Amino acid sequence: MTPTSPTGPTDVLAPYFLGAFGENNDLLEEVLVELVRDHVYWRRNFHPDDAPPISTAAQFDSGYQQRVAGMKRELHRLAAQLKRSVPTFHPRYIGHMTSDLLLPGLIAQLVTTLYNPNNIVEEVAPVTLALEHEVGQQLCRMVGYRTDGGALPCGAGHLTSGGTLANDEALFLARAVKLAPLAVRDACEATGVWLEPALRDSDDFDLLGWSTERCLALVHRALRTPGVSEAFAAARVEARGLVEFAYSHPVAGQTVVVAPASAHYSWAKAMRLLGLGDNQLLMVPTCEGRMDVDALEATLSRLAVNRTPVLAVVGVYGTTEFGSFDELHRIAALRRSDRAFWFHVDAAWGGYLPSVFRESDGSLRAHEHVSADFKHFPSERVYRSTAALAEADSITVDPHKLGYVPYGAGAFLCRDRRAFELAMQQAAYVFTSDADDEARFRNAGRFSLEGSRPGAAAAAVALNHRVLPLDHAHYGQLLSRSVQACEALYDLVPMLGQRLDGLAQVAVPFEPDCNVLGLAFNPRGNRSLAAANAFTRRLFESLAVQPAKEAGGEAAFFGSCTTVPLAHLGRPERARVSEALGVDLATPDAPGIFMLRHTLMNPWLLCSPDGSAQSWVDAYVAHLERLVRQLAS
Numbered sequence: 132m133t134p135t136s137p138t139g140p141t142d143v144l145a146p147y148f149l150g151a152f153g154e155n156n157d158l159l160e161e162v163l164v165e166l167v168r169d170h171v172y173w174r175r176n177f178h179p180d181d182a183p184p185i186s187t188a189a190q191f192d193s194g195y196q197q198r199v200a201g202m203k204r205e206l207h208r209l210a211a212q213l214k215r216s217v218p219t220f221h222p223r224y225i226g227h228m229t230s231d232l233l234l235p236g237l238i239a240q241l242v243t244t245l246y247n248p249n250n251i252v253e254e255v256a257p258v259t260l261a262l263e264h265e266v267g268q269q270l271c272r273m274v275g276y277r278t279d280g281g282a283l284p285c286g287a288g289h290l291t292s293g294g295t296l297a298n299d300e301a302l303f304l305a306r307a308v309k310l311a312p313l314a315v316r317d318a319c320e321a322t323g324v325w326l327e328p329a330l331r332d333s334d335d336f337d338l339l340g341w342s343t344e345r346c347l348a349l350v351h352r353a354l355r356t357p358g359v360s361e362a363f364a365a366a367r368v369e370a371r372g373l374v375e376f377a378y379s380h381p382v383a384g385q386t387v388v389v390a391p392a393s394a395h396y397s398w399a400k401a402m403r404l405l406g407l408g409d410n411q412l413l414m415v416p417t418c419e420g421r422m423d424v425d426a427l428e429a430t431l432s433r434l435a436v437n438r439t440p441v442l443a444v445v446g447v448y449g450t451t452e453f454g455s456f457d458e459l460h461r462i463a464a465l466r467r468s469d470r471a472f473w474f475h476v477d478a479a480w481g482g483y484l485p486s487v488f489r490e491s492d493g494s495l496r497a498h499e500h501v502s503a504d505f506k507h508f509p510s511e512r513v514y515r516s517t518a519a520l521a522e523a524d525s526i527t528v529d530p531h532k533l534g535y536v537p538y539g540a541g542a543f544l545c546r547d548r549r550a551f552e553l554a555m556q557q558a559a560y561v562f563t564s565d566a567d568d569e570a571r572f573r574n575a576g577r578f579s580l581e582g583s584r585p586g587a588a589a590a591a592v593a594l595n596h597r598v599l600p601l602d603h604a605h606y607g608q609l610l611s612r613s614v615q616a617c618e619a620l621y622d623l624v625p626m627l628g629q630r631l632d633g634l635a636q637v638a639v640p641f642e643p644d645c646n647v648l649g650l651a652f653n654p655r656g657n658r659s660l661a662a663a664n665a666f667t668r669r670l671f672e673s674l675a676v677q678p679a680k681e682a683g684g685e686a687a688f689f690g691s692c693t694t695v696p697l698a699h700l701g702r703p704e705r706a707r708v709s710e711a712l713g714v715d716l717a718t719p720d721a722p723g724i725f726m727l728r729h730t731l732m733n734p735w736l737l738c739s740p741d742g743s744a745q746s747w748v749d750a751y752v753a754h755l756e757r758l759v760r761q762l763a764s
């Protein structure tokens with residue numbers, strides 16, 4: 132089937148963006164004015180008999196007016212400065228992971244800020260905490276987690292300031308859960324109450340291999356057993372600190388985290404924050420930009436032989452560089468009943484793509500139904516990885532990336548919400564009823580790593596989800612369009628190569644999995660990687676935002692760039708890229724391949740800029756051809 136082309140008045144997404152030309156300006160203005168007035172009425176109707184502290188007469192005072200003028204001058208200056216911003220809303224912008232924002236979320240954020248709720252406790256955010264709970268549940272269901280409180284595991288999610296914080300939280304919880312059996316055993320020993328015979332019979336290494344489910348069931352019991360619960364609280368790593376904990380449990384001090392070499396640098400930060408260090412973060416080699424799962428398997432076997440416990444394995448659902456998907460189904464399958472690890476998926480980038488795979492009732496669509504809207508997507512790997520998200524213990528999703536909401540809105544999702552019991556600050560160590568459980572998980576402020584949090588972000592995400600539910604017919608349409616634009620660009624590369632014949636070679640070193648594409652160039656006849664990189668870098672310079680100048684004016688299109696270390700390429704890949712690009716990678720003279728990197732997020736990339744049959748993507752390829760010709764001649 133051909134992609135649904137976004138043209139004309141029938142475009143279902145047209146009302147939901149301000150638009151490249153501000154086409155929906157009236158809509159934005161009308162609704163904003165309406166809702167600002169509505170807010171003012173609300174203020175006025177709160178104890179209308181009180182005397183207003185700012186007197187009406189004061190507003191005619193000349194000092195007052197001078198101060199207003201000063202404030203306006205500064206605001207106008209800011210507005211002027213902001214004109215040097217990057218025009219990320221435009222189809223000419225295909226650089227970093229950002230684009231125009233969905234209007235419902237944008238307006239919700241602006242308007243909710245007037246009420247300034249803090250999602251730390253219900254007392255200051257009765258409305259937006261409930262909205263946060265709602266979006267947590269929606270995101271959980273999109274990735275395939277169950278959310279009905281009656282059955283185990285019951286998923287839960289909450290918002291964070293971004294993907295980095297969500298990854299921090301993942302590691303924090305993974306450690307809390309994985310080390311808990313050691314602390315429970317210490318508590319049993321101290322109290323003489325043995326909750327499980329296995330605790331007495333296993334050594335530390337064995338306990339560290341317990342599955343998440345088994346750890347959480349144990350914690351659940353420990354927290355509800357008087358005496359044990361207090362002793363457990365005192366024995367936990369969070370109470371004793373890692374140094375002292377590892378002193379009595381040396382093997383716990385050797386735990387490692389395993390992630391692909393393509394993982395985001397937030398993982399190194401998360402390790403350092405937890406006092407684990409770079410040496411405990413093992414990077415598995417990648418091939419084709421994805422984790423080499425055979426290498427992961429070999430690493431896990433080696434670690435098992437050395438009796439090194441694995442705290443967590445991180446899989447990536449959409450890398451930051453190229454949107455590549457790790458084979459999550461294969462990673463999930465490597466967990467053994469006696470050698471389990473916390474399985475976290477970093478879907479900060481790809482996290483909204485599962486909407487393309489969901490029916491409105493939440494079920495997973497058949498592969499062929501999803502494929503019907505695309506030429507290549509989704510590969511078997513992407514389809515199976517999406518289905519395997521439900522098996523991950525926790526997932527990071529960034530609404531401020533493919534959710535098209537303003538920064539900062541990240542999200543952390545947990546498959547079994549009981550894990551959050553280990554993150555609660557005022558741990559009510561004697562839990563009473565299931566109804567209490569339900570209430571405790573509704574207030575993310577109690578277990579989030581962050582303190583004060585913007586309720587406006589929750590309102591923004593909630594509004595987007597209400598207007599465009601997370602299924603293929605709604606949010607999925609927007610995401611599909613992004614993938615279709617990437618396919619269109621990808622399919623034009625061979626033609627570009629032909630037209631440049633005699634001047635330069637062009638290659639897509641990593642086949643795109645979703646909506647990010649890398650392009651490398653090499654002037655014809657050149658074999659040196661360093662020279663090819665220099666050529667592509669000069670191309671990039673014509674596509675780069677020039678910080679000193681007015682953005683928007685001169686560059687016809689904006690891209691971004693990246694350098695992929697050759698060490699990230701497997702041997703077959705090196706041969707393929709070497710062949711496609713015509714450079715010598717057997718004796719490379721540069722450590723990595725410099726590439727243009729394009730994120731195709733703008734919803735109008737398949738529209739025509741001039742009413743012709745050509746799309747923005749076609750126009751970009753024609754532009755690239757001109758740039759290469761200029762450079763190569």
Ligand SMILES: *Cc1c(COP(=O)(O)O)cnc(C)c1O
Nearest residue numbers: 293294295395450451477479480
């Ligand atoms: C963007 C990104 C992050 C970091 O998220 P922030 O919202 O920038 O903090 C982490 N992992 C991946 C894969 C990402 O793409």
